[in-house]
Every structure is written in C-alpha cells, then in structure tokens.
Amino acid sequence: MIDLYTWTTPNGRKVSILLEELGVPYNVHAIDIGKDDQFAPDFLKISPNNKIPAIVDQDNGLSLMESGAIMLYLAQKHGRFLAEGDAYWQMMEWLMWQMGGFGPMLGQAHHFLKFNKGTSDYAEARYGKEAQRLYSVLNTQLNGRDFITGDYTIADMAIFPWAARFEWQEIDLNDFPNVRDWYLRIATRPAVQKGYQIPKFVTDIPMP
Ligand SMILES: N[C@@H](CCC(=O)N[C@@H](CS)C(=O)NCC(=O)O)C(=O)O
The missing domain is CATH 3.40.30.10 (Glutaredoxin)
Structure with missing residues (x-):
C-alpha cells in the first residue's frame, strides 16, 4: 500500500x-x-x-x-507505463525535460503571468517567451506520434498536468495542434480525470 x-x-x-x-x-x-x-x-x-x-x-x-x-x-x-528498448531512454529524456525545464519554467510563468501580473515586464516577457518555446518543442516531438515516445508512458503523465495550466501560461493550445490533440487524448482518460482531482476537487480539467 x-x-x-x-x-x-x-x-x-x-x-x-x-x-x-x-x-x-x-x-x-x-x-x-x-x-x-x-x-x-x-x-x-x-x-x-x-x-x-x-x-x-x-x-x-x-x-x-x-x-x-x-x-x-x-x-x-x-x-x-515504461517505454521499452531504445524508447526507454527517449522516455527518460522527456521525463528529465519535464523535471528540468517544462515544470520549473512554467512554474515561473505562473508566478509572473498569473499571480504577480504587472510586477515585472522583464520576467513576464522572459517566461512567456520560454513557455511558447517549450510548447513548440513539445509540438515538434508529438508530430506523427500519439504520445511522447509512441506509447503512453510516465513521460506523458509527467508533462500533462503542467500543460493543463495552459491558461495561466497564456498559451493557446490551438497554436500547437499536435500538443492539443495529445492533450485531449490524455484529458479524456478516466484515470486521468480521477487522478486530477486528488486530494480534492478544485476544477475540471480545462479544455482548449
Ligand atoms: N522537483 C519537485 C518539485 C516539487 C514542487 O515544487 N512542489 C510544490 C508544489 S507543485 C510545493 O510543494 N511547494 C511548496 C513550497 O515550495 O513550499 C518535484 O517534481 O517533486
């Protein structure tokens, strides 16, 4: 347990x-x-x-x-939920990308664009631009793939909840169609909908 x-x-x-x-x-x-x-x-x-x-x-x-x-x-x-063969290391690569980039940088975007708007034009521009860049990188990786490494793995589950805050990041998922389609594929999974509400309901998963 x-x-x-x-x-x-x-x-x-x-x-x-x-x-x-x-x-x-x-x-x-x-x-x-x-x-x-x-x-x-x-x-x-x-x-x-x-x-x-x-x-x-x-x-x-x-x-x-x-x-x-x-x-x-x-x-x-x-x-x-682990990729196999060469894809294992690709999964690790994207898990680390989330841990070292997508999460921390978007966390800064939340801080300046959502919770402290107007306190620093420089920080808003810096983290807003970085958010756009990260989504563009993700969009390229998802070109021709249903999930980050082909099959659904922990890399997808690690990235998804950060993407679910796209509104806070001033990101329009429709600008990144591969990310939008991947997002909808994950958002509609019953386990994701349940896991998203732990430890308590705050909001439904936002839809683009
Ligand atoms: N690298 C850590 C980051 C964890 C993290 O930043 N947790 C935040 C919530 S998302 C937190 O607990 N913040 C409380 C605090 O900083 O005091 C991980 O991925 O687990």
Missing part, C-alpha cells in the same frame, strides 16, 4: 494520475501548501525539501520525494 502526500498542483497530480492508471490502492494525505503543512516536522522526515509530492511504500518502508523519482519507482515496481 502506498501513502501519497500531495496537493492540488501539477507535481502532485502527476503521481495521483499514475496511481489511478496503475489501479493500485493508495492512501491520500492532503498537505495544504497554502497553510504551510509542508513544513511540519513529520512531513519533513519524508520530504526534507519541504515539497509535495512524497510517498511512503508500506510494503517496504521506503519513502521518496521528487515526482520524477516517485514515478520511476512506481512504474518499475508494477512493470507498467
């Missing part, structure tokens, strides 16, 4: 979407980062960087932070 510590954010949703896709039982612990739950001493024992998501696997006592590591662990434990 997995204990999942999470909140209603893209990084948290990556893991709840994967757990729903795997169809394995898990306990949800809501860590309200708006109320500083992430700094509670008990939570810091399993997530010393004071961020969600984190898991504890009750089967072996392992605790993990960092969504990319958690996704790899769960996918390997259950032998699902």
Whole structure:
C-alpha cells in the first residue's frame, strides 16, 4: 500500500494520475501548501525539501520525494507505463525535460503571468517567451506520434498536468495542434480525470 502526500498542483497530480492508471490502492494525505503543512516536522522526515509530492511504500518502508523519482519507482515496481528498448531512454529524456525545464519554467510563468501580473515586464516577457518555446518543442516531438515516445508512458503523465495550466501560461493550445490533440487524448482518460482531482476537487480539467 502506498501513502501519497500531495496537493492540488501539477507535481502532485502527476503521481495521483499514475496511481489511478496503475489501479493500485493508495492512501491520500492532503498537505495544504497554502497553510504551510509542508513544513511540519513529520512531513519533513519524508520530504526534507519541504515539497509535495512524497510517498511512503508500506510494503517496504521506503519513502521518496521528487515526482520524477516517485514515478520511476512506481512504474518499475508494477512493470507498467515504461517505454521499452531504445524508447526507454527517449522516455527518460522527456521525463528529465519535464523535471528540468517544462515544470520549473512554467512554474515561473505562473508566478509572473498569473499571480504577480504587472510586477515585472522583464520576467513576464522572459517566461512567456520560454513557455511558447517549450510548447513548440513539445509540438515538434508529438508530430506523427500519439504520445511522447509512441506509447503512453510516465513521460506523458509527467508533462500533462503542467500543460493543463495552459491558461495561466497564456498559451493557446490551438497554436500547437499536435500538443492539443495529445492533450485531449490524455484529458479524456478516466484515470486521468480521477487522478486530477486528488486530494480534492478544485476544477475540471480545462479544455482548449
Ligand atoms: N522537483 C519537485 C518539485 C516539487 C514542487 O515544487 N512542489 C510544490 C508544489 S507543485 C510545493 O510543494 N511547494 C511548496 C513550497 O515550495 O513550499 C518535484 O517534481 O517533486
């Protein structure tokens, strides 16, 4: 049994979407980062960087932070949603792209374009432009492919919840038709719709 510590954010949703896709039982612990739950001493024992998501696997006592590591662990434990052969490394490449670029840069776009609009023209231009560039890169990768590496893997599940905040990033998905079609393919999956609402309902998945 997995204990999942999470909140209603893209990084948290990556893991709840994967757990729903795997169809394995898990306990949800809501860590309200708006109320500083992430700094509670008990939570810091399993997530010393004071961020969600984190898991504890009750089967072996392992605790993990960092969504990319958690996704790899769960996918390997259950032998699902991992690309095979050469595509395995392509999947890793795009998982790392999400962890090192798509997530952090779009997080900055949310900060300046959505929550602190008008405080810095420079930052708005910088992260707005970077968001456009990242979507363009993703659009190229998805040309001729249903999913990032062909089959549906954890790379898709890691990227999707960040793309689901396209409105905050001032992105029109219709400008990136391969991304839009990929997005709709994922957004309509029942497991994704369920995982998106963990730990609680905030909004339906936005549609382009
Ligand atoms: N690289 C980390 C990033 C996790 C992260 O940034 N989590 C945010 C929510 S999406 C958080 O917990 N923020 C609380 C804080 O910074 O105090 C991962 O992918 O797990």
